[in-house]
Amino acid sequence: MRIIKSNKGQSALETAVILPFILFILFAMISLGIYIYDHSVLLLAANKATDTGIGILSIDDMSDSEKEIKIEEAARNFVNSGIFLEEPDEPDGLPELALISEADENGERKLSVTVIRRFNCGLPFVNKIFRDNMIIKAQSTYIFKEY
C-alpha cells in the first residue's frame, strides 16, 4: 500500500510513458526528412541525366544505345554523390534507366530517364522491417522532334 501511495519516481514514470511518443515523432521527422531529400536527389539526377541526353541526342555518329549508356552514367554519378542513398541497385523487372524511343509517324521521339533506388532511412531497424517496400523513383521525360 505504501508503494502505491509513494510519489517517489513519478517523474521518471511519466517520462517513461511520454518518451516513446516523443521518440516516435523524432524518428518520423528524421525519416521523412531523409525521404524527401532522397526524392529530391533522384529528381535532380533524372534531370541532370536528361540534360546530358539533350546535349548528345543530336550527335549523329553515336548509336542510341551508346547515348543511353552515357545518360545512365550521368544519372548514376549524380545519385552516388547523394549522402543518404545506398549503392546503385535496380530491383528486378523495373524499367531501364534511360530509354530513347523510336520516332513515331510524326517524327516525334521521347527520351525517358528513370532512376530507382531502395530507400535507406538511416535507421537500421526501420530499414530491416520495410526493406522490400521502400523504393523511391524519379522520372524525367523529354519529347523532341528529329529532323
Next chain:
Amino acid sequence: MRFLRNENGHTAAFMCISMPLIIAVLGVCIDGSLLLYYKARLMTATKLAAVSATSFYEIENDQLIIDLLSAEDAALRTLGQNFESAVMTRFEIDSVEKNTCTVDAQVEVPFYFLRMLEAFGSGITHKTLMESYTASRSIDKQGDD
C-alpha cells in the same frame, strides 16, 4: 491551494502545452522540405517543357521558327509527364525572336502539418508555386538555352 502545489502529472501537462509547438516545428520542417521538393520538380518540368517545345520548328528563309501548335502541344505533354499536377498557365513564342519560347507553369502545394495549426488561427492549407522558363534554339548548333 493544494491542487496548485500538486506536482502529479506535470510531465503530461507540459506535453499538452508544448504539443502545438512541436507540431509547428514538425510542420515547418516537413512541409518546408515538401515545398522545396515541389519547387525543384516544377523548375525541372517547366524547363524540359520549354526546351521540348523548341524542338518543334520549321525553317523559313534560313530562320528557325517555332511551330506554335505542335510546340505548345509538346510543352503541355512534357509538363504533364514530368509533373502531373502542374498546370501550364502561359505558352508564348517571342514575336521578334521566333526561335524563342516561354513556358509559365504553376502548382498547388498542399500542406499536411501546417494546416493543423488552423485550430490556433494560424494554419496554412496550401501554397501556389509559379515558375517560368525561356528557351531558344538556333540553326547552326542544336544546343538549347
